[in-house]
Amino acid sequence: MRILGLDVGDKTVGVAVSDPLGIIATGVTTIDRVGIRKDTGKVIDYIRAYGCEQVVMGLPLNLDDTDSVQTEKVREFRTMLENKLRSSGAELARVKIDWQDERYSTCEAEEVLIEANMSREDRKKIIDRQAAIVILQRYLDRMEKK
Numbered sequence: 062m063r064i065l066g067l068d069v070g071d072k073t074v075g076v077a078v079s080d081p082l083g084i085i086a087t088g089v090t091t092i093d094r095v096g097i098r099k100d101t102g103k104v105i106d107y108i109r110a111y112g113c114e115q116v117v118m119g120l121p122l123n124l125d126d127t128d129s130v131q132t133e134k135v136r137e138f139r140t141m142l143e144n145k146l147r148s149s150g151a152e153l154a155r156v157k158i159d160w161q162d163e164r165y166s167t168c169e170a171e172e173v174l175i176e177a178n179m180s181r182e183d184r185k186k187i188i189d190r191q192a193a194i195v196i197l198q199r200y201l202d203r204m205e206k207k
Contacts, residue, residue: 065113066197067104068163068189069135074100075189077197078111083204086197088190101142105149108156116142116156119163119196161200166192 062083068075074092079085089111092103108116118139121131139158146153170191174184 063113064115066193067118068193069138073189075193077193086194088194091190116158117200120160166195169195
């Protein structure tokens with residue numbers, strides 16, 4: 062079962078996908094945000110393209126486990142995505158969406174890119190995709206332990 066991972070931000074959405082066995086997360090792309098309807102439509106295109114049965118979204122909580130302004134925006138994105146999935150036919154209506162704590166995911170992604178000797182300019186281009194990889198990999202590791 063393939064799983065799509067998302068790091069939803071104000072300007073971009075990082076996208077990652079798991080391998081068919083659900084072991085390894087790989088980066089796919091970064092979607093430039095233009096509007097919630099179009100953005101969720103692009104996510105659905107990737108769900109279809111990779112045959113995903115599940116989506117994992119990073120949940121941006123504060124360090125004290127409370128919601129932030131960004132948390133509410135991501136919840137709104139999830140609601141729109143769920144509604145579009147339900148209205149897109151029986152197969153997509155079965156796609157489940159789950160949360161993964163995304164605290165420190167961008168920092169972890171940044172460290173990986175720095176270790177790869179990537180320039181600051183190049184890191185800015187793919188940091189959200191790398192954060193989506195971190196979020197999805199954390200989820201996959203967590204599910205493996207269950």
